Amino acid sequence: MSKEPVAVVGVGQTKHVAARRDVSIAGLVREAARAALDDAELTWADVDAVVIGKAPDFFEGVMMPELYLADALGAVGKPMLRVHTAGSVGGSTALVAANLIAGRVHGTVLTLAFEKQSESNAMWGLSLPIPFQQPLLAGAGGFFAPHVRAYMRRTGAPDHIGSLVAYKDRRNALKNPCAHLHEHDITLEKVQASPMLWDPIRYSETCPSSDGACAMVLTDRAGAARAPRPPAWMLGGAMRSEPTLFAGKDFVSPQAGKDCAADVYRQAQIADPRRDIDAVEMYVPFSWYEPMWLENLGFADEGEGWKLTESGVTELDGDLPVNMSGGVLSTNPIGASGMIRFAEAVLQVRGQAGEHQVEGARRVLGHAYGGGSQFFSMWLVGSERPGS
Amino acid sequence: MPEVLTAPLTVEFPFTRSLGPVQSAFLTGLRERVVLGVRTGDGRVLVPPVEYDPVTADEIRDLVEVAPTGTVTTWAWNHEPRRGQPLDTPFAWVLVRLDGADTALLHALDAPGPDAVHTGMRVRVRWAAEREGAITDIACFESYDGEQEQPTGHSGEFADAITKIVTPARLDYRYSPGRAQTAYLRALADRRTVGERCPSCHKVYVPPRGACPTCGVATTEQVEVGPAGTVTTFCIVNIKAKNLDIEVPYVYAHIALDGAGLALHGRIGGIPYDQVRMGLRVEPVWTEGARHPDHYRPTGEPDAEYDTYKELL
Ligand SMILES: [Zn+2]
Numbered sequence: 001m002s003k004e005p006v007a008v009v010g011v012g013q014t015k016h017v018a019a020r021r022d023v024s025i026a027g028l029v030r031e032a033a034r035a036a037l038d039d040a041e042l043t044w045a046d047v048d049a050v051v052i053g054k055a056p057d058f059f060e061g062v063m064m065p066e067l068y069l070a071d072a073l074g075a076v077g078k079p080m081l082r083v084h085t086a087g088s089v090g091g092s093t094a095l096v097a098a099n100l101i102a103g104r105v106h107g108t109v110l111t112l113a114f115e116k117q118s119e120s121n122a123m124w125g126l127s128l129p130i131p132f133q134q135p136l137l138a139g140a141g142g143f144f145a146p147h148v149r150a151y152m153r154r155t156g157a158p159d160h161i162g163s164l165v166a167y168k169d170r171r172n173a174l175k176n177p178c179a180h181l182h183e184h185d186i187t188l189e190k191v192q193a194s195p196m197l198w199d200p201i202r203y204s205e206t207c208p209s210s211d212g213a214c215a216m217v218l219t220d221r222a223g224a225a226r227a228p229r230p231p232a233w234m235l236g237g238a239m240r241s242e243p244t245l246f247a248g249k250d251f252v253s254p255q256a257g258k259d260c261a262a263d264v265y266r267q268a269q270i271a272d273p274r275r276d277i278d279a280v281e282m283y284v285p286f287s288w289y290e291p292m293w294l295e296n297l298g299f300a301d302e303g304e305g306w307k308l309t310e311s312g313v314t315e316l317d318g319d320l321p322v323n324m325s326g327g328v329l330s331t332n333p334i335g336a337s338g339m340i341r342f343a344e345a346v347l348q349v350r351g352q353a354g355e356h357q358v359e360g361a362r363r364v365l366g367h368a369y370g371g372g373s374q375f376f377s378m379w380l381v382g383s384e385r386p387g388s
Numbered sequence: 389m390p391e392v393l394t395a396p397l398t399v400e401f402p403f404t405r406s407l408g409p410v411q412s413a414f415l416t417g418l419r420e421r422v423v424l425g426v427r428t429g430d431g432r433v434l435v436p437p438v439e440y441d442p443v444t445a446d447e448i449r450d451l452v453e454v455a456p457t458g459t460v461t462t463w464a465w466n467h468e469p470r471r472g473q474p475l476d477t478p479f480a481w482v483l484v485r486l487d488g489a490d491t492a493l494l495h496a497l498d499a500p501g502p503d504a505v506h507t508g509m510r511v512r513v514r515w516a517a518e519r520e521g522a523i524t525d526i527a528c529f530e531s532y533d534g535e536q537e538q539p540t541g542h543s544g545e546f547a548d549a550i551t552k553i554v555t556p557a558r559l560d561y562r563y564s565p566g567r568a569q570t571a572y573l574r575a576l577a578d579r580r581t582v583g584e585r586c587p588s589c590h591k592v593y594v595p596p597r598g599a600c601p602t603c604g605v606a607t608t609e610q611v612e613v614g615p616a617g618t619v620t621t622f623c624i625v626n627i628k629a630k631n632l633d634i635e636v637p638y639v640y641a642h643i644a645l646d647g648a649g650l651a652l653h654g655r656i657g658g659i660p661y662d663q664v665r666m667g668l669r670v671e672p673v674w675t676e677g678a679r680h681p682d683h684y685r686p687t688g689e690p691d692a693e694y695d696t697y698k699e700l701l
Contacts, residue, residue, distance in 0.1 A: 021551060024408030026439050030447075044445040061403035061557050071438055074445030119404045131395035131563050132573055134654075134680045135632060138625050138640040145623030146642050150701040153621070153666055153694070199624035199637075243601035247591035247649035251701060 007224035007231035010040030010217030016180040019118035026072035032213035044074030048106035053093030055335035058125035087370025090338025091377030114213035115335035145198035157306035165287035173326025175355035205287040212333035236267030237379035244372035338368025400558035418525035435489040451544030454488035456513040521550035568598035591649030614645035644700035658685030667691035
């Protein structure tokens with residue numbers, strides 16, 4: 001029996017900010033879930049199951065969100081489950097929900113991811129005082145900066161590429177009312193003049209710390225037929241993992257990322273992603289990851305990704321827009337960031353992205369990664385039902 | 389087999405929590421010696437209150453005051469109170485259904501012994517002398533044989549409501565790095581770096597983990613690597629980390645020790661930070677009594693060719 005086609009009929013996000021002091025975590029997730037149900041014109045009773053994701057437990061000190069949030073998410077009397085995959089969790093949570101539809105386990109599933117970074121300290125969560133080990137010497141940016149230098153060495157990319165990405169994403173964020181950073185006076189010069197934190201990564205080339213939640217309503221063909229607005233259809237979705245550190249690991253272009261993308265393209269019958277995909281929402285917490293992922297995801301040959309960025313191809317009005325929403329560089333509630341990528345891809349193919357809409361976007365990729373570049377999750381969504 | 393190292397590991401952090409309207413009223417109420425519940429769509433009163441109706445999932449905000457007296461619905465005796473618990477003498481954990489509530493609240497009951505506790509016993513709140521808007525504003529419950537006390541008729545509105553609490557979390561572990569890392573750490577004490585070779589792919593893991601993560605087989609053959617190595621990539625750290633006593637800027641590098649199958653991480657010293665480069669040859673610098681090299685410094689050898697380390701970034 002073939003898989004049931006999966007449609008996304010509702011999307012909801014909070015307005016992402018540095019600190020949502022006015023709501024509990026329950027209140028925060030509720031806003032996103034309610035917005036997604038409203039978009040789908042559904043009630044809590046229409047949902048068959050809830051799949052939730054969040055950042056690693058030490059990041060915010062909530063160990064069992066599925067227990068704490070069952071009533072806020074209308075999950076009482078229904079299956080509710082939680083997904084863990086570090087920073088990629090928002091993406092893998094959506095895929096677990098999608099598989100419940102594709103496998104005909106449920107007809108309509110609410111999926112949601114969140115984080116309140118203001119109530120915790122992710123850096124602390126990443127640097128527990130493990131006995132006998134040397135303390136981590138550099139922080140999260142310091143963990144990724146050497147990989148950026150390796151990319152620059154390998155490809156000969158010029159120094160200014162990272163600043164171009166940050167300048168683009170921050171301008172895109174101005175068109176997205178949900179984005180956290182709205183830097184109205186942003187200029188390329190300001191990005192380039194910002195302090196070098198972990199050389200070669202500048203302050204303005206790093207992501208903020210945000211509070212936010214994102215939710216989606218996934219359903220089957222029958223649910224899509226009842227939807228008040230055009231659905232997005234999942235054309236392919238995949239996850240891949242690899243160890244954090246192993247001999248032969250390629251941090252610049254991890255094998256798991258390549259394999260994950262290849263699986264999605266095979267499912268969606270994408271022969272040439274650069275030609276067949278209209279736009280990408282990818283997980284770029286440090287600006288240099290845009291050219292790195294362009295290569296890893298097959299949009300450019302090895303060593304050529306930075307040329308797409310430099311020539312303006314990834315701008316909002318370019319030939320392959322990347323991070324139209326402003327991306328992780330403008331909004332980063334870590335646990336939700338992957339799902340925001342997936343949801344923004346959905347908004348594009350539904351034609352509902354507002355000011356940051358890419359005209360005529362028909363196939364858009366959502367991408368997330370996490371851990372030490374070891375967990376990958378991606379989906380490709382389209383405006384046409386697969387096989388139709 | 390030599391003894392495996394272990395050490396205590398304590399993980400603790402003061403998480404903050406924004407309360408939202410319902411928990412804000414509940415905890416502020418405790419500060420004012422008022423216990424508030426919330427009324428659900430089907431008319432039940434939940435204490436402690438929740439923000440969303442467990443039956444209908446609707447938002448619920450109808451706060452209801454209940455009495456500070458109630459009935460034990462079940463209990464368990466705690467023979468050995470632990471750090472951070474409500475009382476430091478043995479006590480009963482109790483679920484108390486306060487008069488006017490339909491659900492029970494978990495708290496401590498001060499009692500001389502388990503024989504003095506039974507399901508159905510009447511109890512009342514013993515308020516803490518100093519209250520700040522926390523569940524600990526109820527110091528505990530105590531046995532009570534008087535009349536049911538009446539609510540004060542409070543509306544649940546407070547002039548200076550608390551909106552946030554700090555919830556310190558603490559976990560105490562006994563940590564062991566395992567056989568392979570214990571051997572590695574013992575060799576470091578003699579200032580030797582000893583990894584383990586995978587019998588399948590022949591890569592040398594430093595530090596060793598006892599198994600090869602790609603082949604999934606145990607590693608046992610010990611191999612000494614270094615002491616010199618090559619800087620394969622690096623960054624210059626310009627922001628001072630809170631817990632580290634290192635002057636910025638400094639260089640944080642990936643260093644492939646000679647013979648190792650992957651790079652380890654370390655600080656580079658003995659050279660101006662802006663002269664560090666990929667391919668720089670370095671060696672460890674030890675300080676008395678330290679478990680790990682303090683940093684790595686240039687050996688003075690010519691730089692390594694990119695092709696010799698490009699797989700070890
Ligand atoms: Zn192996």
